[in-house]
Amino acid sequence: MAPDPYAAAGVDTAAGDLAVELMKSAVRRTHGPEVLGGVGGFAGLFDASALLGYTRPLLASSTDGVGTKVAIAQAIDKHDTIGQDLVGMVVDDIVVVGAKPLFMTDYIACGKVVPERIAAIVKGIAEGCEATGTALVGGETAEHPGLLGVNDYDVAGAATGVVEADRMLGADRVRAGDAVVAIASSGLHSNGYSLVRHIVAGAGIQYGDQAADFGTTWGEALLEPTRLYTTPVLALIDELGADVHSLSHVTGGGIAANLARVLPQGTWVDVDRSTWSPAPVFRVLADLGGLALPDTEGTWNLGVGFFAVIAASRVDAASAVLARHGIDAWQVGVVGDGARPAGDFEQGAKGVDGGAVRLVGTYADAARDGAK
Template sequence: MSSNSSYAAAGVDTAAGDLAVELMKEAVAKTHGPNVLGGVGGFAGLFDLSFVKQYERPLLATSTDGVGTKIAIAQALDRHDTIGQDLVGMVVDDIVVVGAKPLFMTDYIACGKVVPDRIAAIVTGIARACAETGTALVGGETAEHPGLMGVDDYDVAGAAVGVVEADRLLGAERVRDGDVVLAIASSGLHSNGFSLVRHILQNAGLSYTDVSADLGTTWGEALLEPTRLYAGPLVRLLEHEGLAASVHSLSHVTGGGIAANLARVLPRGSWVEVDRSTWSPAPVFRVLNDLAGTTLESTEGTWNLGIGFFAVVAAEAAAAVVDELGTLGLPAWQVGTVTIGPLRQGPFDELRDRPASDGWEQGAKGVDGGAVRLVGSYAS
């Protein structure tokens, strides 16, 4: 018996892996510009960085993430062409938060059994989203784990690298008193809070193929709505000669919800009240809360509720930035104003000792940032 056939007897099919690569090859190649060397199939992806000689002080930015339990819905419906976009959104959109332009990405898929069409569908989705964000997909790995994962199980992860000129780095240190906080619309749930989503549907006795009259589609279709991609439009905004300098910080609203993610990109000693009345969360958020018997407010720390990104910008440029974002396909609106100084109800240092006081969240994920709370009622 050959070593290959012995491996197949153990549950690993290298021929299926080769076929999957052939099926995805064309889509991956479409993400390759002149900076990518070597094509598909090498041990390592190669990217020509010669152009950074034009930078005074180039900084590399990197990010890694996965899609989470949203994958369980794709697996249940045997639909795998949207998960790739979710992965790119979770990884590449973190790169642009610091003002960096994404350059390249790699992916990793672990599965119980390589089903070539399935793997190709996932990677084709990744490649399509990479092309949309101007990111080269330079490499990846599909690992077959028989006995560790079920034959239809898989998980995906990825990592990306971008570059930013040091003096154009965005962050809390650029934020000024009176800056305007702009919300940028999400496309739905994106890729966070799906353990709660699945728990709600299970408790309600609903399946992903059931039609929701309130949503006008099946639950599966509503929940698999891909994550909106922000990197491409935001890079163009940051290259806009008249507006780039007006953008001081950006935040990607992912795990931790609305207030916590905004607080991470504000300086210590600052605070913002986000006005709920400035937007109406999409029906999917309302219907899920109705099923669970909870309120929209109770899920602000889990779901994005309609805000996928924040931009903190100079007040005098806020209207122009909103207009430009709209032109770039990203609906945006003002939700608050940054104040740097004491909170109305007491010194800022008192809040640090009581971060949950009166709904305030101060900093997050180890970042000693600003304080944020949501106020008012959501628009109907």
Template sequence: MADKYAEAGVDTAAGDLAVELMKSAVSATHGPRVVGGVGGFAGLFDVSFLTSFQRPLLATSTDGVGTKVAIAQAIDKHDTIGIDLVGMVVDDIVVVGATPLFMTDYIACGKVVPSRIADIVAGIALGCSETGTALVGGETAEHPGLLAPDDYDVAGAATGAVEADAQLGAHLVTDGDVVIALESSGLHSNGYSLVRSIIRQKDISFLDRSDELGGLVGEVLLEPTRLYTSPLLSLLADAPGAVHALSHVTGGGIAANLARVLPVGSWVELERSSWSPAPVFRVLAEWGSMNLEEAEGTWNLGIGMIAVVEASLVDAVIAHLAADGIPAWTLGAVSTVPRDITGFDQGAKGVDGGAVRLVGRYRD
């Protein structure tokens, strides 16, 4: 029967080898709360520590990396895409003030190439280690006939916990709170369908070298997503009450994602002049015959996370983030004074939140 399965295109032996190659990287993310090892039907995590919480809330998030994987496949570089996955999943959990506990991954591919799968998982494990998240399980599925041999997609899910009265969000945001930008490392993992369309229209190969981008096109575009979880958890622990809300700038861009974590009736204008988008955004916009403003709903333009902070603690928050290697700056201030909000983004992803718009011109 196994031979017939192999004839159908599924190589279970290759799958077993992939597990062996990734086992040490996965095990390195395990602390004393992980029960059992790698390869079980389900991952087990000891949450008895939650009995010390007054009202523990579990936070969960799931996501993928999107079409960024197509660039990894095009240049045969697979060791960073897993970091992107952790960023997309785990950094959503810290937004509510939760500490990530564990994560699982799912890789669907046309053909299991053990070394490639191991590279992907090694990146996931590295991201998990950097965010204090245990990688407790996963699945690699071979889909011959549905996906081409070199095609794959990755997704993951994570769970975290937060004390109910420590939850961040719109309910804490007040008039006069200051909005702070946390610098991104590049495109992160959103807007790659537009990126790929631009590259295709320019008839550029991901293997080409670009003086404008400062390196191999594919490698520049694969710059891993910056991970904010550990610096933010440190900030929340060291400066309790300083941060009222966080927004992870992913699909939808800066304004729409911030609007999701502001209370209804509030508004903020974000000053474009407070930062200069990195060359990767400027070059891609030029290649796509766009101005940067036209890309604001697609790319993060240099802001990967946003914090809404108590006004009196802004300098302390920025200094704390800088000490953890995260450049940050002020973007604007929240107001609840009634005004005409025509032209503002008002909530997103089904959330009826505050109103946000960007104003001014980007700094050169």
């Protein structure tokens, strides 16, 4: 048999096939009866008959990656949580408009296919999809020798969901006097890792070093996976109904900018820092970088992964729903309109001319308020 010229160029198709075999069972667990054709087809098939029950179904779509957090996974050879990060970044953006996720696809580009590594990444994606009720209907692993190093990879994904048109959430539903409820993050999630890596490198820390503040290695602490909000937030929408007006996923751009995107023009919110205490990971990193916590508010979530803008009378009910899902939630502000106070507000972001938001006050002392 003649030598395989593709293998000579650095692409191992047999390794790719083995990776698919290793991930199959995890992917199949995300499949309900709506998924047709199983694993390995050229296209994923999803039976959309359920949409016939909608009066006016709107399809919601989102695409994203994990960013430079993958560099830490590669540094300590731990790849089983990056998949959950990807699902969180992609699927939880769909929920912002009130949509229920239907299906997702993924894409992994790598310098060399190591079947066990690829399978670990996809297993994490599949577990995240299973937790959010999302079918993982397809994906692609591409080997790019010469472009990426043998241990390098990047991940991306896209997802589609559906919402009834008259139940879609957004800034148009928000009214003056609404309460702004913060929903706790699990840590850094998957944003601001270029700053994280810059701080760690500047401090001379290796990711395998023990971090006394966290009881783990630095790498393990920084790979804390992104919290998945789909199930608890959909429960919030189901239980509070029309009293949920808008939602915001706090990702790239930080706290104020992401909240401003889901407020109507002419409204404003003062987010009260004193209502919560950022987790130790934020404080330790800021101290290492010689930064005050407010300096990082446009980069890190500082403990708030999601916002819900709701009717003021439903704050306790919202907190109770989220508590049943093991997530802290608390009121941080009230939507105002008309003339806003003097001060530096952030208005809109990412092409959205929305409301205006600023953070006021001082963060609670972690020793005094360790619950949030």
